[in-house]
Amino acid sequence: MTPKRVELDLADLSVRQVNAALQAADQGIFHVLHPGGEHALACGLDAPIEVHVDGHVGYYCAGMNKHASVTVRGNAGTGCAENIMSGLVRVQGDASQSLAATGHGGLVVVEGSASARAGISMKGVDIVVGGDVGHMSAFMAQAGHLVVLGDAGSDLGDSIYEAEIFVRGSVASLGADCEEKPLDEEHRSILAGLLQRAGFAVDTATFKRYGSARRLYHFSIDHMDEY
Amino acid sequence: MCGIVGLFLKNEALQPELGRLTALMLHEMVDRGRDSAGFAVYETPIAATKISCLSLSGDTDWTTLTRSLEEGIGAPVEFHQIEDHAILHTTGDGAVARNRIIEIAPDVTVLSVGHAIELYKGIGDPDAISARFGLAQRVGRHAIAHTRMATESAVVIAGSHPFSTGADTCLVHNGSLSNHNRLRENLRRHGETFQTENDSEVAAGYLAWRMREGDSLEGAIDRALQDLDGFYTLAIGTRDGFAVVRDPIACKPAVIAETDDWVAMSSEFRAIAQLPGVTDADIWEPKPATVYAWSHAA
Structure with missing residues (x-):
């Protein structure tokens, strides 16, 4: 039926x-x-x-x-x-700020660009943006994946906990405690899966991977005296 | 929260529609602020200077005021009263006339001075304000308008937008400035006169000062990006032009749409959705700290 x-x-x-x-x-x-x-x-x-x-x-x-x-x-x-x-949310044009904010799961695809704070406080959602993302994207991201086929604005991944960020273009600047990480086979495989689900046919080797340096939110025994 | 709209007509044939379209846009922004509203309409510039005035008490004797203004500036002044507003026409110097009115008529706020601009504002339902002052019937080249939801200061007419301090320049503002007190003092030293304690009037005065010093509209806004501290999306009108700028972290929303016939900006797309030909428009979100400007003169 x-x-x-x-x-x-x-x-x-x-x-x-x-x-x-x-x-x-x-x-x-x-x-x-x-x-x-x-x-x-x-x-x-x-x-x-x-x-x-x-x-x-x-x-x-x-x-x-x-x-x-x-x-x-x-x-x-x-x-x-x-x-x-x-589930799935697909935007065929552009998306404004705070795309998929606090998203727990599912897939969000923007075929155009997303503006500031895309994936802010994301908690497990997968986000694939065909164009650029604005400043402060993946701010305080906790889990999930943000894939950007274009460029990322300033302070990408600021105060990130855990989440994977893949950017194909340039990154204006990385936020506090966000760093570039190696793009190994396991990451390329995850990325390829996301791109395929989102419907983008691009080579995973052209991406760089970013994530948490884990210096900001992890408790350090050196700071014990401060408590 | 506030709502702002701006409409700049590229196609002259649309000029009779300016007011009607602006009123439609303003109506869509009522949900963003329903305690006050205002609008500025820019007509084709005329030789005389137009001075938009507001009577705070509502019972200003405009005949007496214009007579003493004529003596003060040594030039004839005529007036046309609409509700608690009056539009004065004079061949005398606009800036001198403005200062003279501020001096002799404490009950009157000078809303704008220029060869193209007319400015109206009020307290209450934005649709009622636009009806009261006949916005929908206005003809012109560009317009900006504002709906206010007061968050940090009282609902008084002094807080209604747009704000103008310089010739044919005005702006509407969504946001708040944190360094307006110091800026106001600096600008006073540069000769600007302010009529309210409102932060947005300071932004208007800043741009007026820079353009009086010879900056282009774009140049003045570039400097404003360095000197204004706070949150802002601004839509700015000048004699021949229209501009939009957002603060460097883009706290306040804005969307711009452009067709061959017009350029429109608003806090939200639904205001632009009312315009003819919108389905074929280029639509984008203005980037932070970036000046977007259009001019009839180009």
């Missing part, structure tokens, strides 16, 4: 009505029309439905996503896929 295809048009429906319809579904393919930059579209989904948003969206699109696959055929505002738990 082919899943049913439903159109939800924001020219006729409110954001609340559209989100309620999406949240009530346990399967199906949904097309959200005329998003017009509205905020909080397709938030709080927790079933394996497929959602296509036909245009630009405002803040916090696909926030808290679980199981669902959400594609934005346009740009996304601040906090797209914030706190994503699982």
